Amino acid sequence: MEFFSRLIGASKAQSRQTPPNPQQRLARFKRVYDQILYTCQKTKHLDTDPAATETVRTSLARLTTILHDESRSPAPHLCLQFSSSSQLYATISRLAATTYNESLVREAVAVFGALIDSEEEEFLTNPRFAQSLMGFIDRVSGGQTFFVGEDTEGEIVELLFGIAAKIRLQPEILPVWFRARTKPTPQSADAKGDFAGVTQKEDFPLCYxxxxxxxxxxxxxxxxxxxxxxxxxxxxxSQELEAWIVESDLPTLMATGLGALYSQLSRKLSILHPAAELPIILTLSDYAELQEPLEAESIFSAKLEEHMHTFLSYLTFWQDVLEHCNSLDVRATLIDHFQVLFLQQLLYPSLLESSDVDGGSSVAVLTYLRRILDALDHPELVHMILQYLLAMPGGARSVTPHSPVAAKRRVSLMLLAQAKDDADQLNPSLFSLVDLILSSVQSNNPQTVVAALKLVTVIVSKNHNYAIGSLMRVALSNVKEPQRTHGALNAEIEAYMAVAEDLSSDNLDESYDTHLKDALKILESHTCSAETLILNGTSPAQRRAVPDVICIRPAQAHFLAKDDTFFNHLMSMLRTFFTNNVEANLGLTETLVTLSSCSLLGLEGWLAAEPSKYQYSDSDAAPTTADENLRNLLIARAAPSWSPEHAPILLTTLRYLQSELAMLKAEIPSLDQLIALRKQVFQVHDSISAAAENKTSTPTIMLAQHQTPASSSTAFDKAVDWSPQKPTEVLKRLLAEATSSSTPSRSASPGGSGRGRSMMGSPTPGSSSRVGVGDRRSWQSTGGPGTPSPRERSRSQRPGAAGVGRPKKEGRDALLEDVVKAADAEVLRRRIKFPIKRGGDAEAGAEREDGGGDGKGKEEKNGKGESEPERDASLSHILTNVVILQEFVLEIVAVMQVRASLFGEVKFA
Incomplete structure (x- = not known):
C-alpha cells in the first residue's frame, strides 16, 4: 500500500507541474493584470501605502514570470497578443513613473525586457510601445526629482543597449525609434555659437x-x-540619421564629456611608490629619501585609477566609433570636435600650464599623455594628437566632409578655436611637447625624469615616425646595402661584453641567452620592424598594396645626428648612472633599448662603429690569397679596430662608467663580492616571492663563498670595514629556510638580475674569443627562462604583490623582510662621493650617512675637461645601479646581435 501511495502522490505532483495550456495561462495573466488595475484604482497614492505598493510589485514580477514562461512554450502566445492589443505596457509605464518607487520601476523594466526578448508581436516596430518605453525611462532616469539606484539604472541601460543592438541588426526598425521632426536650416557659418549643434532629444531619445x-x-x-x-x-x-548626427549637439556632448573626464584627473601627480610597498630593487637604494610633492595625488590611489580607467574607456570608445562608423560626414564632424574642444582647448593648455617647480603638474601631464598614446591605436587620432603637440609641419590630414551642413560645422569650430587677439593664441610652435620632454629629462626631480622617459618610450616604440625630426634630429640614409661587416659586429659585441664582464666578475652566458630571447620578441613586436619584415618578404607589386596609414611622412631609414639634443641628454644622464635614481635609470635603459630596437634607425655612430672609421692590421687589410671572393670574405670576417675618438658614443660613455667603478674597486677591494651579494639578494627575494605566490618552485641557489679581505692597503679600507660576511651568513640561513619545503630546480648563480646564471669564472677583458652571429652566444641558442630582470622586477612588483608591501610577520613574507634587512647592512649605507678622487684623497670618497650631502657640491673636471658637480649616493644604491647597468649592457648586445640576423644588417663578403 505504501508503494502505491507514493506512486499516486508522484503522479499528482507531476500533474501539478504540467504547464497550463495557452487559455489557462492567459486567464492567469489577466487575473494578475486585473489585480494591478484594481489595487491602483482602490489606492489613490501608492507611494503612501506600502502594502498596496508591495501588492503591485509582486503582481508585476508575476507578469514577467508568465511572459518568460510563454516565450519558452509552444505557440500560440496569447499573453503576448493580449499585451499588444491592450497596450498593457502603456499602463505599466504610467504606473511606475508616477509612483516614484524604485522597486516598482525595477519590476516595470523587467516587464519591458520580457516583451522585447519575446521577439513577437513586433513590439520594437510599434511606435506606441517605443513612445511609452522612452517616456517611462525619461521620467525615471532623466528626471530631476527622482533618481534610481545604480543597479536599477544598470538594468535600464542594459535594456537600451538591447534595443540599439536590435536596430543595428534590423535597420528597418530605426524609424520607429528615430524620427527627425525638424529639418536642417541654413545657419550663419561665421557665428561661433553654431558649433554646439541643435539639441533634439525628442527626435532620438534613445540616443540621448x-x-x-x-x-x-x-x-x-x-x-x-x-x-x-x-x-x-x-x-x-540611414542618410536621415547621418544628417541628424552632424547637425545635432551629439558630437559636442561627446567631446565635452571626454574633456570633463580628463578634468577629473588630478592636476598634480606623484608616481612615488608607497614606503610600505616598495619593490625590492627600490628598497635597496636611496629611493626612500624622495619626498612626495604637496597636494599631489598618488598614482597608486584607487580613486585616481578609477578616474583614469573611466577616462581611458571613453577615449577607447571614441576610437571604436571612428573605427566602425562608415559615414565620412559623421567621422569628419567627430574628429573636428575632438581636435578643437579636447585637444586644442584642454589637453594642450594643460601641457602649457604644467610646471616642474610646483611639484607634480609636469609629472601629471606627462603621465596622462603616455596613458593616452598607449591606449590609442586609431591612426587619425594618433596623428592629430602628435602632429599638433609636437608642432610638426603640415596640417592635420583629416576626413573632408561631403555635406554642406558638415562643412559649416567645421567652419564654426575653426572660428571657435581662433582667439580674438593673436597674442592670446595658444600655439605649440611656441612651447611644444618636445620642449616639455627636453626640459623634463634634465629636471632635478627624479619623478619628472621618469615620467618623461616613459612617455618617450611609448612614442618611439609605437609612433616612431613622429619622433623623427621633432624629438630626434636625424639624417636620412640612402644606402640600400649594409656597410657594417660581420667582423665589426663581433668586435663591437666583444667590446660591450668586456664592459659587462668587468662590471661584475661572474659568468653571463645564461643571462645573455635570456636577453637574446627577449630581444627577438622586442624586435618582432616593434611597429617599424613589423613593416620591415613584411616588406622584405613581399614582391614590389605586393609592397604597393600595403595600406598607407595616416602619418606625417612615410617611414625611411635614418641615423641619429651627432648634435641630437635629446640623445645627448640621455648620454649626460648615463654618465651619472651610479648616483641616479634607480627608477630613472630603469627608464633611461628602457628608452635606449627601445631606440636600438627600431629597424629603421641605424646603429652607426651611437651604438656601433661607423664603417668609414674601421682600421685593419696589415694582415687583415691584404690577405695573401689570389681568390678575390675569398679575399673579400676574409676582410669581412676580420675584426677591425677604431680610434677612441671614433668609438660609438654609447660605448665611450659605458667605458667612462667602467673606469669610475674601477677606481671605486681600488678603494674597496671587496666591492666585487658586494656586487655578487646584491645579485644574490635579488635572486633570493624573487625565489621566495615566487614560492609564496605558488607560481613556480623555488630554485636552489648556490651562494658564492666570499672571504673577508684580511687587510687593506688604503687608508680608506682601514677606516671602514666593508666585509660582506655577516649579510652572506644571513642570506644562507634565509635561503635554507626558503628552500626547505620547495622542490629544487636547476642550479643558478647570483646573476645580475637573478636570471639564474651558472657559476663560472668570467673571461678576462682581453679574451680573444669573438662574439658574433653563429658562435656560442648565437641568438638561436636555447637557455632556460630566467627570473625577471631589474626593469621587469620594478614593473611586476606593484602594490599588493606577494612580498611587496604589507609584509606579514609569518611564513615566507617574514623571510622577504629578513632578506631586505640582511642586504641593508649599516656598512652599505655609507655615502660615496662622485667623481671618485684618486690617490691619497681617496678617504674623502666615502662618508657616513650623517655626513652625506644632497648630491650637490663642488664642481670638478672629468676626463673631457667638462665641469661635473659632486654628487653622492649610498653604497647600497650604487650596488643596485651596477646590477642594472650590467643587465642593460647585455640587453644592448642582445639587440645588436638579433638585429644583425633578423634584418641582415651586416655583410659577410
Whole structure:
C-alpha cells in the first residue's frame, strides 16, 4: 500500500507541474493584470501605502514570470497578443513613473525586457510601445526629482543597449525609434555659437539616454558606450540619421564629456611608490629619501585609477566609433570636435600650464599623455594628437566632409578655436611637447625624469615616425646595402661584453641567452620592424598594396645626428648612472633599448662603429690569397679596430662608467663580492616571492663563498670595514629556510638580475674569443627562462604583490623582510662621493650617512675637461645601479646581435 501511495502522490505532483495550456495561462495573466488595475484604482497614492505598493510589485514580477514562461512554450502566445492589443505596457509605464518607487520601476523594466526578448508581436516596430518605453525611462532616469539606484539604472541601460543592438541588426526598425521632426536650416557659418549643434532629444531619445550614461564606470558605462557605438554604425545605413548626427549637439556632448573626464584627473601627480610597498630593487637604494610633492595625488590611489580607467574607456570608445562608423560626414564632424574642444582647448593648455617647480603638474601631464598614446591605436587620432603637440609641419590630414551642413560645422569650430587677439593664441610652435620632454629629462626631480622617459618610450616604440625630426634630429640614409661587416659586429659585441664582464666578475652566458630571447620578441613586436619584415618578404607589386596609414611622412631609414639634443641628454644622464635614481635609470635603459630596437634607425655612430672609421692590421687589410671572393670574405670576417675618438658614443660613455667603478674597486677591494651579494639578494627575494605566490618552485641557489679581505692597503679600507660576511651568513640561513619545503630546480648563480646564471669564472677583458652571429652566444641558442630582470622586477612588483608591501610577520613574507634587512647592512649605507678622487684623497670618497650631502657640491673636471658637480649616493644604491647597468649592457648586445640576423644588417663578403 505504501508503494502505491507514493506512486499516486508522484503522479499528482507531476500533474501539478504540467504547464497550463495557452487559455489557462492567459486567464492567469489577466487575473494578475486585473489585480494591478484594481489595487491602483482602490489606492489613490501608492507611494503612501506600502502594502498596496508591495501588492503591485509582486503582481508585476508575476507578469514577467508568465511572459518568460510563454516565450519558452509552444505557440500560440496569447499573453503576448493580449499585451499588444491592450497596450498593457502603456499602463505599466504610467504606473511606475508616477509612483516614484524604485522597486516598482525595477519590476516595470523587467516587464519591458520580457516583451522585447519575446521577439513577437513586433513590439520594437510599434511606435506606441517605443513612445511609452522612452517616456517611462525619461521620467525615471532623466528626471530631476527622482533618481534610481545604480543597479536599477544598470538594468535600464542594459535594456537600451538591447534595443540599439536590435536596430543595428534590423535597420528597418530605426524609424520607429528615430524620427527627425525638424529639418536642417541654413545657419550663419561665421557665428561661433553654431558649433554646439541643435539639441533634439525628442527626435532620438534613445540616443540621448545612452550619451547621458557613457561617462559612468562599470557595466553602465560599458553598455551605454557599446549601444551608442551601434547607433553611429547605423548612421552609414540611414542618410536621415547621418544628417541628424552632424547637425545635432551629439558630437559636442561627446567631446565635452571626454574633456570633463580628463578634468577629473588630478592636476598634480606623484608616481612615488608607497614606503610600505616598495619593490625590492627600490628598497635597496636611496629611493626612500624622495619626498612626495604637496597636494599631489598618488598614482597608486584607487580613486585616481578609477578616474583614469573611466577616462581611458571613453577615449577607447571614441576610437571604436571612428573605427566602425562608415559615414565620412559623421567621422569628419567627430574628429573636428575632438581636435578643437579636447585637444586644442584642454589637453594642450594643460601641457602649457604644467610646471616642474610646483611639484607634480609636469609629472601629471606627462603621465596622462603616455596613458593616452598607449591606449590609442586609431591612426587619425594618433596623428592629430602628435602632429599638433609636437608642432610638426603640415596640417592635420583629416576626413573632408561631403555635406554642406558638415562643412559649416567645421567652419564654426575653426572660428571657435581662433582667439580674438593673436597674442592670446595658444600655439605649440611656441612651447611644444618636445620642449616639455627636453626640459623634463634634465629636471632635478627624479619623478619628472621618469615620467618623461616613459612617455618617450611609448612614442618611439609605437609612433616612431613622429619622433623623427621633432624629438630626434636625424639624417636620412640612402644606402640600400649594409656597410657594417660581420667582423665589426663581433668586435663591437666583444667590446660591450668586456664592459659587462668587468662590471661584475661572474659568468653571463645564461643571462645573455635570456636577453637574446627577449630581444627577438622586442624586435618582432616593434611597429617599424613589423613593416620591415613584411616588406622584405613581399614582391614590389605586393609592397604597393600595403595600406598607407595616416602619418606625417612615410617611414625611411635614418641615423641619429651627432648634435641630437635629446640623445645627448640621455648620454649626460648615463654618465651619472651610479648616483641616479634607480627608477630613472630603469627608464633611461628602457628608452635606449627601445631606440636600438627600431629597424629603421641605424646603429652607426651611437651604438656601433661607423664603417668609414674601421682600421685593419696589415694582415687583415691584404690577405695573401689570389681568390678575390675569398679575399673579400676574409676582410669581412676580420675584426677591425677604431680610434677612441671614433668609438660609438654609447660605448665611450659605458667605458667612462667602467673606469669610475674601477677606481671605486681600488678603494674597496671587496666591492666585487658586494656586487655578487646584491645579485644574490635579488635572486633570493624573487625565489621566495615566487614560492609564496605558488607560481613556480623555488630554485636552489648556490651562494658564492666570499672571504673577508684580511687587510687593506688604503687608508680608506682601514677606516671602514666593508666585509660582506655577516649579510652572506644571513642570506644562507634565509635561503635554507626558503628552500626547505620547495622542490629544487636547476642550479643558478647570483646573476645580475637573478636570471639564474651558472657559476663560472668570467673571461678576462682581453679574451680573444669573438662574439658574433653563429658562435656560442648565437641568438638561436636555447637557455632556460630566467627570473625577471631589474626593469621587469620594478614593473611586476606593484602594490599588493606577494612580498611587496604589507609584509606579514609569518611564513615566507617574514623571510622577504629578513632578506631586505640582511642586504641593508649599516656598512652599505655609507655615502660615496662622485667623481671618485684618486690617490691619497681617496678617504674623502666615502662618508657616513650623517655626513652625506644632497648630491650637490663642488664642481670638478672629468676626463673631457667638462665641469661635473659632486654628487653622492649610498653604497647600497650604487650596488643596485651596477646590477642594472650590467643587465642593460647585455640587453644592448642582445639587440645588436638579433638585429644583425633578423634584418641582415651586416655583410659577410
Amino acid at each position: 539616454q545612452l550619451i547621458d550614461h557613457v561617462h559612468h564606470e562599470g557595466r553602465i558605462g560599458d553598455f551605454s558606450r557599446t549601444g551608442l557605438l551601434y547607433v553611429f554604425e547605423s548612421a552609414s545605413k
